Amino acid sequence: MKRPATTWVERAYALSLYLLPRDFRREFGDEMRRAFRDRVDERRRENRSRARFVLSMLRDGSGCLVREHLTAGEHAPLKIFLFAALLIAGVGVFAAREGIGASLVDAVVAFQQQRKADALADYDRAVHDYTATIADRLSGDPAARAQLMAAQFYSDELDYFGYRFDAAQPRDAGQRANRARAARVALKNALDSGADDAVVLWNAATLCAEPVCRANDVLARLEIIAPDNGAVWWLDFGAAINAGDESRARRAVAAMANSSQFSVYENEMVRLWLRAYELVTPPERLASLWPHAGSAEGVIADGISNRIEKLEWWAARGYAAFERVCRAESIRQDCARAADLMAKSNVFEARRTGMRIASFVARTNEKELHAAWRQSLWRRVQQAKLLYDADRIDAPYDTAQPAVWMAALRKTGTLVGAADELARTRAIEPTVEAQWSDGWPIDPTRWP
Amino acid sequence: MGSPMTSVKQDRPVALTEPMHLILLSLLHGDRHGYAIMQDVEAITAGTVSMGPGTLYGAIKRLLQARLIVESKQRPRVDDDDERRRYYRISDAGRDVVKQETARLQRLVSFARRQLA
Numbered sequence: 001m002k003r004p005a006t007t008w009v010e011r012a013y014a015l016s017l018y019l020l021p022r023d024f025r026r027e028f029g030d031e032m033r034r035a036f037r038d039r040v041d042e043r044r045r046e047n048r049s050r051a052r053f054v055l056s057m058l059r060d061g062s063g064c065l066v067r068e069h070l071t072a073g074e075h076a077p078l079k080i081f082l083f084a085a086l087l088i089a090g091v092g093v094f095a096a097r098e099g100i101g102a103s104l105v106d107a108v109v110a111f112q113q114q115r116k117a118d119a120l121a122d123y124d125r126a127v128h129d130y131t132a133t134i135a136d137r138l139s140g141d142p143a144a145r146a147q148l149m150a151a152q153f154y155s156d157e158l159d160y161f162g163y164r165f166d167a168a169q170p171r172d173a174g175q176r177a178n179r180a181r182a183a184r185v186a187l188k189n190a191l192d193s194g195a196d197d198a199v200v201l202w203n204a205a206t207l208c209a210e211p212v213c214r215a216n217d218v219l220a221r222l223e224i225i226a227p228d229n230g231a232v233w234w235l236d237f238g239a240a241i242n243a244g245d246e247s248r249a250r251r252a253v254a255a256m257a258n259s260s261q262f263s264v265y266e267n268e269m270v271r272l273w274l275r276a277y278e279l280v281t282p283p284e285r286l287a288s289l290w291p292h293a294g295s296a297e298g299v300i301a302d303g304i305s306n307r308i309e310k311l312e313w314w315a316a317r318g319y320a321a322f323e324r325v326c327r328a329e330s331i332r333q334d335c336a337r338a339a340d341l342m343a344k345s346n347v348f349e350a351r352r353t354g355m356r357i358a359s360f361v362a363r364t365n366e367k368e369l370h371a372a373w374r375q376s377l378w379r380r381v382q383q384a385k386l387l388y389d390a391d392r393i394d395a396p397y398d399t400a401q402p403a404v405w406m407a408a409l410r411k412t413g414t415l416v417g418a419a420d421e422l423a424r425t426r427a428i429e430p431t432v433e434a435q436w437s438d439g440w441p442i443d444p445t446r447w448p
Numbered sequence: 449m450g451s452p453m454t455s456v457k458q459d460r461p462v463a464l465t466e467p468m469h470l471i472l473l474s475l476l477h478g479d480r481h482g483y484a485i486m487q488d489v490e491a492i493t494a495g496t497v498s499m500g501p502g503t504l505y506g507a508i509k510r511l512l513q514a515r516l517i518v519e520s521k522q523r524p525r526v527d528d529d530d531e532r533r534r535y536y537r538i539s540d541a542g543r544d545v546v547k548q549e550t551a552r553l554q555r556l557v558s559f560a561r562r563q564l565a
Contacts, residue, residue, distance in 0.1 A: 024509065031482050031534060032501040038483040039500070060500025067506055 009054065010037055019065055019082065021072035058087060144194025191218065198226040202265040205231045229261045464549060467499060467507040472516065472546050475538035479520040482508070485536070508536065516542035 013036050017029050036057070043053045187204070194200035201222040222229055233255040236248070474480055474488035486499050511517040520537035538546075 024505075028505040028509065032505055034533065035482045035486065035501040035504065039486070056498065057500055060502040064500075064502025064506050 007040065010040060013057070013061075016061055016086070019086075021068050024068045024072065062087060144190050144197045144200045195221065196225055198222065198229065199265060202226070202229055202231050205235065226261060226265075229265055230255070231265070464545060465507065465510075466497075467503050468511055468516075469546075469549060470497065470499070471504070471507055471511060471536075472538055472542050475517060475536060475542070476546065479535045479537045481533040481535050483533075511536075511542070514541075515539055516545055 010033075014033055017025055017032060020029070039053070039057075190200055191204060201218055205218050205222055219232055219235075222231055233252045236252040236255075470489045470492060471485055473492055474485045477488065480488065482501070482504055486504060489497055489499050508517070512519070516539055517536045518539050520535040
């Protein structure tokens with residue numbers, strides 16, 4: 001006994017099957033009705049567009065009708081004509097019923113909106129595929145680390161590195177909110193499935209700004225599976241600097257220096273990131289990301305100085321950041337120059353150009369930008385000084401740099417001027433000792 | 449849609465269209481009914497190909513006629529089993545066709561890579 005069709009569209013589909021050749025209908029008609037109903041249920045579950053669904057079924061049905069009649073030779077012309085007439089009438093009735101609108105423009109607009117939503121679904125699917133690819137390539141616990149990468153990519157990184165899925169790149173506030181939600185879900189999945197993955201927990205504890213990462217049990221779990229990992233001291237160090245508590249910060253630095261595992265985890269996290277970038281960055285751009293080391297693994301393995309690793313790292317991020325913001329015609333020339341400088345490994349020159357771009361993007365004048373940078377640089381100078389006092393004179397470039405900037409800033413009075421000064425003097429990779437030659441402490445109240 | 453190829457192991461040549469090829473790939477995983485094949489095809493193609501019932505059963509008819517698939521009496525999917533559903537299984541001839549088509553596609557990919565390098 002046949003199950004009755006329960007919606008008007010299912011009833012219409014069942015009737016349309018009578019246009020097919022008799023033998024074909026008798027052999028496959030029941031299954032086609034069943035498959036159609038499954039598709040209707042699926043569309044309802046996934047909340048896909050009904051208009052798009054009906055149009056796709058009409059296309060499928062018309063192709064089947066023509067194909068089967070041509071092979072069967074059974075009153076083909078009459079039935080095809082009948083179907084065409086019904087199709088035109090049906091589209092009109094459907095359009096009126098669905099309220100798509102009498103005008104073709106309204107229908108096209110509705111279709112474009114659905115296409116945009118479908119493109120967003122495609123984007124999410126592509127992110128999922130990429131994290132699956134990353135899971136295959138990363139060592140350790142692939143599921144948890146892939147979820148961690150997914151969380152980062154949903155929140156920032158794919159967009160940061162200019163990865164495009166044609167028209168699918170989410171842009172408006174609603175889509176960004178959806179991505180943030182997806183990031184939190186992925187992060188929770190990473191933490192849930194990576195309960196014994198020290199790298200995942202360490203990264204979440206030290207870098208994650210989401211509330212789920214700040215939960216106390218992340219650190220507690222990390223301490224159980226990897227004692228002396230140093231993460232708690234990194235967090236304490238940051239909190240101390242923000243609070244202006246120098247003695248607390250000094251204790252934290254000393255603890256980090258004594259933690260043998262701290263740099264192990266930090267390097268492992270960098271390795272994870274660089275491998276992930278390598279996987280999602282178009283091949284033609286990879287060469288510009290690691291011009292010195294030649295590959296992500298080369299960067300990690302470069303034992304000469306971790307300054308080079310940081311330079312490569314920040315060059316890679318800077319390159320992508322420039323591309324991300326460089327859409328305005330007025331700064332296109334600066335952007336092209338910055339990209340060219342990055343590609344030639346002239347990181348500092350590129351950063352000088354980048355200052356102009358940043359100023360444009362921030363839409364602030366020099367004074368306001370100066371104030372914001374001063375606050376940020378002061379914090380970083382404190383960090384650098386503490387690392388120096390803790391005898392870590394091989395401190396990474398990015399934390400040692402602020403003192404150099406400050407010296408140039410005092411001399412020239414403007415941030416852009418400081419960038420020009422440093423480019424002129426080629427003060428790119430001074431040692432920490434050389435940076436302190438102009439004296440300490442540097443009192444921000446005496447800045448120009 | 450994909451270009452047809454001929455199967456050298458059949459009594460007469462079979463033009464293998466893309467829907468037919470995708471159905472054979474789905475059945476490599478095991479016996480399937482029609483809707484399950486539709487879902488597999490979407491998964492295999494990462495959502496880029498969505499088959500309607502008309503396309504699906506038109507291709508199934510041709511595959512049955514060419515004896516590349518057969519109807520299966522077994523019920524592998526217990527969770528959504530419906531005794532009125534018909535299950536299909538890939539035949540040995542169908543597997544041969546998939547192997548030949550895979551080899552053909554690999555030759556094309558190798559050629560393209562050499563030209564693009």
